[in-house]
Amino acid sequence: MALWLYRLGRFSAHRAWLVICAWILIIGMVGGAAVLFMGTMSNNFQIPGTETQQMADKLKADLPEASGGSGSVVFTSTNGQAFTPAQETVISAVLVTATSVPTVKGVVDPFTTTAMLADAQKKLADGTTALTAGEAQLADAKKTLDASAAQLADGQSKITAGQAQLDAQKASMSALPAGSAQASAAAAQLAGAQSQIDAQQAAIEAGKTQLAQGQSKYDASAKELAAKKAELVTGQRSAEAASGLRFVSENGKAAVGQVQFSESMNAVTPANRQLLQDKLNTLSSSGVSVHYSKEITEDVSALFGISEVLGIAVAAAVLIIMLGTLLAAGLPLLMAVVGVGIGVGGTLALSGAIEMSSISPMLALMLGLAVGIDYSLFIVNRHRQQLVAGMEMRESIAKATGTSGNAVLFAGLTVVIALAALSVTGLPFLSILGLAAAATVAVAVLIALTLTPALLSLMGRRVISKRGWARSEKLRQQHTAEDAGLSTEDIAQIVKSKDIARSARGWGGLVTKHPVISLVTAVVALGIIAIPASGLRLALPDGGSEPVDSSAYQAYSITGANFGEGMNGPIIVVGALPAGLDKASATALNLDVADQLRQVPNVKAAVPVTVSKDFKTAVYQVIPDEGPASASTVQVVHDLRAEGTTIKADHGVTIGLTGQTAANVDVSSKLGEALPPYLAIVVGLSLLLLILVFRSILVPILATAGFLLSLVAAFGGVVAVYQWGWLGGIFDVANPSAVLSFLPIILIGVLFGLAMDYQVFIASGMREAFVHGQDAKQAVRSGFKHAAPVVTAAAIIMTSVFSGFIFSHLTMVRPLGFALAFGVLIDAFVVRMTIIPAAMHLLGKSAWWIPEWLNKILPDVDVEGAKLVGLNPAEAAETELEPADAR
Known part of the structure; x- marks a missing residue:
């Protein structure tokens, strides 16, 4: 791999303008595609197949009028007093004008709704009063009917008794002589009595008819009253159900209106959101303040804010300090910008065809800037060292690409694999996010391996400042004078002795002199920082996190x-x-x-x-x-x-x-379930890749254990700041709440890749020194001494870039920026530059042990570029990738 990259670097240096033009063409094509095909970003984190999505689909099919997005508008008076009638009227009028905004299909006027509810309450109260009166009247009518029925029954009873007596008298007449005067008189008397009874019976029948009519009227009134009572009960139950809802506050100082859209909030364009706000903001002239819910104000169309620019400015300052010249410092920045432009541009171009969350291009931007600067810096730094040592310029570019570029390729590959592995979670938005970021990192690697060598070739000696060249020449002359009369072996021994002496100084020397204290202190410190992680609670952001x-x-x-x-x-x-x-x-x-x-x-x-x-x-x-x-x-x-x-x-x-x-x-729950298997995949991947690279068992275990320490410590910091509110004033956390639900899984993937970056650059130098004959313990110091400066600069740069997103205009990105910045800071300076050298110094030679059978079957990836040692320009010319050679 090192030899292949050497050839690629040499080709890029010799064919600089061809490489540059090719990348310019790619930038133009990607930029054009982004302009033509860019769609709308969203924060829709739905998961197909969940109950939430199934119910949303059912609602859209069965009740389309109830589907679509909605947002709240909160009104208050600017003087802090209750709304005046005039203000209520103007608010209602302006809300009506909001329906003219495209995709707004209706509004809920808080004052109209409250008045309707109050009217309904009054009607319920009036209905209750009327019902009570009706029930009283019905009760009186019932008493009258019952009295009439009793009177009729009594009359009927008397008539029945009288009829029975009359019938008895009629029967007794049979004993009287027929035709006698006595019989005639009795018959006349009985006929009169019968006539009287018949009249009374007729009156009773009339009373019964009247009673039946009264009963029928009573029954109809009772039925009507029962229906009204049932309606009243339903109204009372409805009022009771709505009693917890208010649209105007009890003190009359605040009101909440609703805006209903005909499409989902993710589909509402920024222009229509702004038009809605423009129409309602006219209320300020009436002494009314208007505030909008997150659904209405959220605009994810902008990627950059002032804080992100400040982060890049800090990274630029670090580069200038380290490289000593604006031209050299600008090269890694330019490479990062080109990589981000292509990666993010490609992501935006696909957003028209793929539903993409707003954080997808943001994560690609964040990572693209950080790794783009670092990867280019590693190659530039190696090239500068070789130039100062007297190597020919293009040969130096080729060897820098073959050595540092080899480590860049492997480090980038770990980040790409970790991000692409987000696809195994089964969450579509997370898969897209991971693939977009992985593609951007892959582009950053390709740019570092091709465009960086091409531009270095055009820059020539200007990659080092005049002061740097003068200092280098002075040191060379000093060394020449000191080495006069000495043999090559003696000179090599002197150089080796000086290197060993220098490696015993500084942080690396301190850590390896007191490895037990350094190791225990660092592990305990990270353990304490990680304590809050035990209270980690996941959720998606709401308006309180703005x-x-x-x-x-x-x-x-x-x-x-x-x-x-x-x-x-x-x-x-x-x-x-x-x-x-x-x-x-x-x-x-x-x-x-x-x-x-x-x-x-x-x-x-x-x-x-x-x-x-x-x-x-x-x-x-x-x-x-x-x-x-x-x-x-x-x-x-x-x-x-x-x-x-x-x-x-x-x-x-x-x-x-x-x-x-x-x-x-649902999303938070699903992400929580996906976290353990994803972590297992990443940890397993870490072990396999590091075994392949370092041909060791203990070094990969140490690296992976260090990654886990960095991870839980980063979780602890995030929980302390964003969930518990510690240092909330510094980080603008006004309303601490649950941690962003997909932060842990993204942090695992990204931090793993970046941690392996630093592990490769730190440990590969140690392995190179060990393989070249140094004692295992001394190899730790020597490798640390050579890698520490560039890793320190790279970590500061990456932390600066991520820190710029802590105050991003997109609040969803803020905790992620903090987690990545804090995680990188811990991993680089505590784990890779303290725990790893201390532990490897204690392990000594056993750190590089590997079973013989495993050593035989592992392919040689040559991350250290051992195959390039001693490669002369003639051999390089034979390997150069040029068209003529290809033929």
């Missing part, structure tokens, strides 16, 4: 203070209702389900929102007690899903959760 002066943070905090934290993260519940329901039965059933949802701990409100026209699909909105990223809200999501079994058994309704809050919980 900068304090941002509109999104203001909207979040005002909403939480006036309406409860849960209003910032409602949970959407979708219910599949049983067949055969009508409007009344569906309404009652939905209220039953809402009642049961409210029984879940830490649920503040559960409201039936809407139902499909066929009464088969219903939507409920659940408001938790706390914000969307809180531990209690995460538990609410789990409890609601568990309650679904009971709701199905009790009511025959199958429920599922969707919405951003539930989706965030």
Whole structure:
């Protein structure tokens, strides 16, 4: 590999303009593709196949009017007082104008909605009063009917008795002589009595008819009253369900409106978001302040902010100090910019065809800048050392590419593999993110191995300052005078003795003089830093994680203070209702389900929102007690899903959760599950690659153990700052909450690759010294002495670049920037430059032990470039990759 890279470096140096033109052509093609095909970035972290996605798809199919994105608008008066009637009117009027914004399909006016709710409450109160009066009237009517019925029954009883007596008298008439005067008189008397009884019976029958009519009227009134009572009960239950929702605060100083979009928030363009804000911002002239939720203000179209530029400026300052000339310092920066331009440009070009999260180009940008500078620096630094030693320029470029370039290739390969391995998690957005970053790192490696040698060839001797050349010449003359009359062997021995003496000084000498103290102190320190990692809690960011002066943070905090934290993260519940329901039965059933949802701990409100026209699909909105990223809200999501079994058994309704809050919980849970297997893959990969490179068993184990120490310490720092709020004022963490859910898995992949970078550059020098005959313990010092300066500069540069993202305009990137900067700082200076040399010094020769059978089957990757030692220019000419040679 070293010989092949030597040839590539020599070709690039001899055919500099060809290489440069090829890269310019690539830049132009990628830039054009990005301009033509770039799509909209998003922060949609949905996972296909999850309940959240299934319910969202069901909602889109069954209730398209309830689908689409939504955002909140929070209004307050600028003087801190309650809204005046004039302000309420102008807010309502301006909200109406918002519907003219493309993709806005409706708004919820807080004052109109509150007035409607108040009117409904008044109607309920009036209905209750009317119902009470109606029930009293009905009771009076019932008493009258009962009295009439009793009177009729008594009259009927008397008539029946009188008829029986009359019938008895009629029977007794048979004893009287027929035709006698006595019989005639009795018959006349009985006929009169019968006539009187018949009249009374007729009156009773009339009374019964009147009573039946009264009863019928009573029954109709009772039925109507029962219907009104049922309607009133439904209204009261609906009001009770909505009692936890407010759109205007109790003190009248804040109001929350809703903007409903016809498409998902990820599809709403920055231009339409801004147009919406422009229309509502006109309220400032009426003494009204307007703040927007994160969904509305989020614009992920910009990649660079001022903080990122400052990070690069620090990296440039380190390069100038190290290399001593602006021209040499500018070369690694230029290589990084070219690599980032191609890598990020290609990522953006694909965003039109692939749904891509905003963090994908940001991670590619972050890594591309860091590794692009470092990889080019390693080759430039080796080339400068060789030039000073007197090597011919192009030969030096070729050998620098074959030696340091070999380490660059391997180090870059570890980063690429670690990032590409994110695809095994089964999370589409994470796979795209990892592949985009891996491609950018791969481009950085190719640029370092081709474009850097080409530009070095054009720069010639100017890669070293005039002062540097003068100092080098003075030292050369001094050495020539000192070596006069000495044999080659004596000179070599003197040089070796001086190197050994110098290696005993500095940090490397201190660590190896006190290896036990250094090792124990470093491990204990990292263990203490890692303690907070035991409390790691994962979630996706919400408005509370935005900068304090941002509109999104203001909207979040005002909403939480006036309406409860849960209003910032409602949970959407979708219910599949049983067949055969009508409007009344569906309404009652939905209220039953809402009642049961409210029984879940830490649920503040559960409201039936809407139902499909066929009464088969219903939507409920659940408001938790706390914000969307809180531990209690995460538990609410789990409890609601568990309650679904009971709701199905009790009511025959199958429920599922969707919405951003539930989706965030699903994503965090899925990422947590993917973390252990991914870590196992990365650790296993680390061991295999390092065994291949260093042909040792203990060195890879040490390197991997060091990586794990760096990792848990980085986790500890992130939890302390972003979850616990330590040093929150310094890092602008106003509202500490759960850690970004995909930060751990990204940190594992990136930090692993970068840790292996430093391991290769530190340990390869140690192995080279050991292989060339030095004592194992001395080889540790010698290798450290030669690698430490460039690794130190590289680590400072990489930390500076990552630190620039700690204050990024995209708050999602901030904890990731901190984690990477802190992790690199720890890994480079504590693990690679303290723990590794101390441990290897203690291990001595056993550090390089490998079973003989394994040593025979391992391929020789020659990371140290041993095959290039003694390679003369004539041999180089034979290996040069030129068209003529190829023929």
